[in-house]
Amino acid sequence: MSEKKQMLLGLGFTGAYGANAKAWKSEGVNVTTYPDINADIRYAQLAEKGKFQFIFVGDFPGAIPDDNREVPSMTLEPIITATAILQQTKHIGVASTVHTQWNNPFTLARQFKGIDLMSGGRIAWNAVTGSSPKVAENFGVKLMDSRSRYESHYEFVETVQHLWATWGKDALKADKETGVFADYSQVKPVHISGKHIQANGALPIPPSPQGQPVIFHSGGSPNSIAFAGRYASAMIGEVWTIEQGIATRNALRQVAIDAGRNPDEIKFIAGLMPVVANSKREAIDRHASFMDENIVQQRAFHIGMILGISFTPEDLERPIAPELLDKVKIDRYSDPRAENVLKVAREGWTLRDIIYHSVIDYHPATLGDAKETADYLTEMFESGAADGFWILPDAYETDLKRFVEEVVPILQERGVFHEDYDGETLRENLGVPYQYGVDKRLS
Template identity: 65%
Template sequence: MSKQMLIGLGMTGAFGANQRAWLDPSLDVKTHPDFDADIRAAQLAEQGKFQFLFLGDFPATVPQDNSVVGGMALEPIVASALIAQATSRIGIAATVATSWSIPYTLARQFKTLDVMSGGRMAWNAVTGANPQIAQAFGVMLGDSPSRYEKAYEFTEMVQNLWSSWGETALKTDKSAQIFADYNQVKTIAQKGKHLQSVGALPIPPSKQGQPVIFHSGGSPNNIAYAGRYANVMIGEVWTIEQGQAIRNGLASVCH
């Protein structure tokens, strides 16, 4: 049996990952930021049989070197909506940090995008560890254990909200005049150390049920979180041995 490799494309802006690529004489830099270039890259990736696009998030980070292009500052959820409209098959993983986001808002946004895209959305869940970004959002950034403690609560709350609409709740029975059985739409009541929410998310499931969860990194905390919640792990490695260590770590903690 032949093996398959799943390939994703990191959407790093119009000039690619090299922060000095804008100096190439063939590039028209006056159109920056050129989101049309990102759309073209997404469409080419889809044509080339890539499985997903990966949108990082680097808000409020300003380079110290005037000769380089900064990180992808465009908001990834809004960008995902435009990319989804311009493509038809490829998956889209957008990064949102749990340290400065609201569970209900995130659950609603990703469920909406998942339905709109025909079941192609993924949430790249990260805790966020940049003090500069935390200050921009007006939140206190805890230490690593507390950030992951909050991330666990956050993720479980989001998953519960995504599941609040029962699988058979939508009826659309015109003869019986029953659009939906709203008794199957559950109100989620969850209160933890860091977060609380009481309510339902009345959005029917997409074709894939609910968005996929990504996680990226390689620390023990990353691996523990991914083993519990993630469908896809993006390992930040530079050697085969590092990749094997992450794989073995995931195998030991997967639930």
């Protein structure tokens, strides 16, 4: 194990064929794999080959795209996906999203604890409230206001953690000689009577090798940071600059300190959409093949808004005049992507190519050879802007392979990413402590 601090890597499972909604049309992708769990297993095994610590399975259940050229996002179902993957892998962990607003703590606690045992301690629960009114409708409920959402979220998560520890650490005896199967005096039912959550009962499942599942959270709002810094071991986020990453990570760490935790117990995971090719031009052209003309138009308009420039259709095919760029003012109220838009524009690309750089997207993108992506990750990590990254390849079949085969070895060579898994459990591989039950420091 290296003494040097090393980054974590996770694979974002946010689409059936890749992070890009157009991945299904891409060359090298077998279009018949929707919705085939064996394809997910294959991608997970590839990420494991690349020594990724985890897979993040996002979820907006039931959301249907507006555009009939797009595949519904997300996997079959996060718990089913995790179970199938963990049965067919040995080291990688899976962080699956389940919302607290319309699910039941007992069912969730039971499912995740069961998977944790089954996998030898490799599951995490990505605990989010659920913030989409459309998703709420699928469950026949109305979205709560933000304050109630988080109030009930805290109660839900604490109830789950209590349930995870109702079966005492040494309760299981299974002793044929004494005839004692279990010491039921060590099984302590929970009695929770919260404002939103009530629970009376016990979950008779012993600890897994990591004690209990890891808690993740995905988000970036002040509410998200306040929750994750207190309860989570990792926060899946989105940041566009080193400064934004440092500020988010520090805020998260400060919440952890205020709660009496060691700040190293919470890992900030930033997103990246890497496009690895033999050259920058090739990467730009590849990424462009995933972008319809209507997206190009929308993004041209968006870039115009950010820079305060109004573009004509002809402007798409020429660079933005340097005198116009010199007049652009960026301040703390600007879109966080503004700095990168300006940086790429100053390199002299046409407006179309600026758009193909994905300067306006869900996450930053790196386009070029493997070193370009490795440099970005190394710089972000070494500046303290993230503890790790969740990687969003356009198409899993092709782009993930290049990342694993070309970027990972560079990071390992530099000593900023591990050569192999250090531990057996997800907690060990994330570098967060064993936990069983609620964290005593938080009560």
